[in-house]
Amino acid sequence: MPTAKPATGALPVMADVARLAGVSHQTVSRVLNDRPNVRRETREKVLAAIRELDYRPNTAARSLVTRRSQTLGVISFDSTLYGPSQMLYSIEQAARSAGYFISIASLRYQDVRSVREAVDRLRDQAVEGIAVIASKASTVAALAQHVGTVPMVAVGPTDPGALSGAGVDNQAGAEAAVRYLLDLGHRTVHHVSGPADWLDANAREAGWRGVLTDQGREVVPSLRGDWSARSGYEAGQRLARDESVTAVFCANDHMALGVLRALHEAGRRVPEEVSVVGFDDIPEAAYLTPPLTTVRQDFAQLGRRGLELLLQRVEAPAAPGGREASGAGHRAAIVAPELVLRASSGRPRS
Amino acid sequence: MPTAKPATGALPVMADVARLAGVSHQTVSRVLNDRPNVRRETREKVLAAIRELDYRPNTAARSLVTRRSQTLGVISFDSTLYGPSQMLYSIEQAARSAGYFISIASLRYQDVRSVREAVDRLRDQAVEGIAVIASKASTVAALAQHVGTVPMVAVGPTDPGALSGAGVDNQAGAEAAVRYLLDLGHRTVHHVSGPADWLDANAREAGWRGVLTDQGREVVPSLRGDWSARSGYEAGQRLARDESVTAVFCANDHMALGVLRALHEAGRRVPEEVSVVGFDDIPEAAYLTPPLTTVRQDFAQLGRRGLELLLQRVEAPAAPGGREASGAGHRAAIVAPELVLRASSGRPRS
DNA sequence: CACCTGATTGTTTGCGCTCACAACACAGGT
DNA sequence: ACCTGTGTTGTGAGCGCAAACAATCAGGTG
Secondary structure, three states, X not given: OOOXXXXXXXXXXXXXXXXXXXXXXXXXXXXXXXXXXXXHHHHHHHHHHHHHHOXXXXXXXXXXXXXXXXXXXXXXXXXXXXXXXHHHHHHHHHHHHOOOEEEEEEOOOOOHHHHHHHHHHHHHOOOOEEEEEOOEHHHHXXXXXXXXXXXXXXXXXXXXXXXXEEEEOHHHHHHHHHHHHHHHOOOOOEEEEOOOOEHHHHHHHHHHHHHHHHOOOOOOOOEEOOXXXXXXXXXXXXXXXXXXXXXXXEOOHHHHHHHHHHHHHOOOOOOXXXXXXXXXXXOOHXXXXXXXXXXXXXXXXXXXXXXXXXXXXXXXXXXXXXXXXXXXXXXXEEEOOEEEOOOOOOOOOO | XXXXXXXXXXXXXXXXHHHHHOOOHHHHHHHHOOOOOOOHHHHHXXXXXXXXXXXXXXXXXXXHHHOOOOEEEEEEOOOOOHHHHHHHHHHHHHHHHOOOEEEEEEOOOOOHHHHHHHHHHHHHOOOOEXXXXXXXXXXXXXXXXXXXXXXXXXXXXXXXXXXXXEXXXXXXXXXXXXXXXXXXXXXXXXXXXXXXXXXXXXXHHHXXXXXXXXXXXXXXXXXXXXXXXXXXXXXXXXXHHOOOOOEEEEOXXXXXXXXXXXXXXXXXXXXXXXXXXXXXXXXXXXXOOOOOEEEEOOHHHHHHHHHHHHHHHHHOXXXXXXXXXXXXXXXXXXXXXXXXXXXXOOOOOO
């Protein structure tokens, strides 16, 4: 088991393997790259030599000559939130099984300058494509300016503007949640939204508003949150003071959690007096007090689909006519969300 | 603002810059690498040419000759959990500001084979060092076998066995929590632990057990969880049935959340009848019902300190005597946790 | 038997860069 | 006039690999 090796300072190179196997370095290269036209016997000799020396090809040399880095970049802005960290994970898994390395660039701020820096950084590394865990509309717009320089896809929201991508149908999810609440008998539904300019937040709000409008319900002003439990709590305090509130749709689970807390503090019972519905289905949702009705997103699938799209672009036979990616295949993979019913929602009392 | 460039298929190389600036390629290289002994005027001519061509150095060529990849690897096992994703983020930030790229390898399973694959994968990429977001003792042991081949540090638990690293003092945190509960007047404290073999879980359990033993309290058997809210919920159901339980220390916040849920369902009031304390201080902790007393970990600092240690190893003047890293500088940076008091804990009734 | 075909292997070249070394100019001291 | 040192620039080589091309050998074909 212990790798027996002379441990001469220098690492073995292809020529060493070739010498040991009694072939030319080119034959070693052929074996390494699974080229045809190598005799079985020869191939095995080479493989044995590789094992014996614990040889590993030098990626720098390889990519210098092939002009391919086998690396994809991921730009992430809130890799600390539940959704983004899930997506990052599934992207990495998918990339690995496709034979790519993953290099990450996570940004603290979403200003144009940071975006540019991240793209530059990844380009310096010669990534072959970039997956963006997208969030704000303006950020995606900034990113889109670089789309000519390197293949790029967005992972997350359905409509990332200028970028192709894989996304959850936020609007459909929101609609399902709101329709469900109205069907239970609520006269209208309040909304705690995500931060302005966020794609997911906007789509969810649009879905909410759309259903209310379509059904001729009163559209109460939504309360603006920032995804955090704290902001949900603050919104919840305001909602709790309003006796007419019987149903609240929150743009994510963490805010819903804060709303639940605020309602509890104010003595308003959930679901008897107020129904609360979230979005995401974080693993804790089922264990909140009360367990949270929510809209589930399949983040893992999102990551996989997004990466598929990216690889299509990366491996596409380089642009037939001119600059690729311009208008051509502006595709999107849309993943359907699922409403998960739990105890935080029910019929209104009256 | 728009990058005016001829967009001839081929990217500019150093020779192009040299020609445009009227110098030799070597001078361009000197400018790029901030070498001294370049006249100001010359340097500026070169920089202008670089800007004009939007030239960017080819990293593959550079690392072929320098034998440095400027890349660090991160191995993560549960990049989806709160703590690990935080640490990943802070490691990335720190690496960037030190001028390194980050390549990640996140594993689904922690068996020896997966570990070996991850290390191989990163070595294939010629990373200069590896930061491990450590979790299980056996995994760290498996990793430690590779420590001779590439600098490696653990980020997370205090005592990662054979690896150096930066960690939170789990034991001290647990001790503080348990002592606090005992000081409130509880006769003993129950424990919902993390999964067996996990370093953090073991240290926290040891801290809990130590204080009870020291103070001559009854050491009740701990309940084994798996970090998830679900497992906390199941443990909570059992604890709720036991009337003698007045205080519970949970090895993380998500399990504490499950415990809270179970106690609530069973009609046992928190903190009046039972006090609950968690570990981590997730952002939601303050908004649970009731707000959770917990032990805060500074994950950001952990990541930073861990990376510092790694860079020390990476940039150390390559091994004076023989194989480095063996016994030499087995250092660890220990970060102190902090007990955060909230409403889920209080004096027992009697 | 000369000739072509395809499978297998080897030789040469160059990817873009940094390093070691050489070359040159210009200062001051002898 | 010479040498010596210092700052500045250029030249040549080679990092490890894959692509293009060349060479060799076997087995047909007419």
